[in-house]
Amino acid sequence: MTKRYQSLKDHVYDHIATEIQNGTLLPNHKINEVALSKKLEVSRTPVREALIQLASDNLLEYLPRRGFIVKDLDTKKKLDVFQIVGVLDALAAALALEQMTEEDIEQMEDFAKIIDLSIAEKNYSDYQKYQKKFHNVYINKCNNATLIDTLEMLQNSFVRQVYSSDDTDRLFAVSAQLNEDHKEIIKCFKNKDKQKLEQLIKKHWEIEHKDMI
Incomplete structure (x- = not known):
């Protein structure tokens, strides 16, 4: 179970990271967790875990009442x-x-x-x-x-x-x-x-x- 869950989280992480890197997701774009879950056919849990990891790795930023957005860098x-x-x-x-x-x-x-x-x-x-x-x-x-x-x-x-x-x-x-x-x-x-x-x-x-x- 742990291996399966980890692979789902990594799948979500890789998907978002790739879209940021290729310009599909631009700075300040808000990540829609519900839409992402449906698109990747996974539950909200691995999506949330991936978003937290992406924020830790500096790709995303968490804003209260707004959620996760693509981070911009000077x-x-x-x-x-x-x-x-x-x-x-x-x-x-x-x-x-x-x-x-x-x-x-x-x-x-x-x-x-x-x-x-x-x-x-x-x-x-x-x-x-x-x-x-x-x-x-x-x-x-x-x-x-x-x-x-x-x-x-x-x-x-x-x-x-x-x-x-x-x-x-x-x-x-x-x-x-x-x-x-x-x-x-x-x-x-x-x-x-x-x-x-x-x-x-x-x-x-x-x-x-x-x-x-």
């Missing part, structure tokens, strides 16, 4: 977190370097190709989905559970969409530049170039277009 806070993520992501890559297999690298190459396709089709939701999967290939091979959990929490809580803009041409031009970084990261893993890998990933997380975050 630009300085976002930039601070991106800086931390860059350092930790680079550390994860360095720790994973000797653990990466040919299959892992091939998987990263496949994700980079899918990201190119997502950009060509102007599908930002898929772009977000697969760029996260790309990074998770090596993050999950770093053999440091605390680091993995910390990166997951930071990315779920703060990073969300890396960039957003009503100017879709500019948005996808920036996304294409970031995917070129992904391809360079793959080369570093192939060449086992630890120093360049760490430098590249830290630079990858530097926010050049501050007006778009």
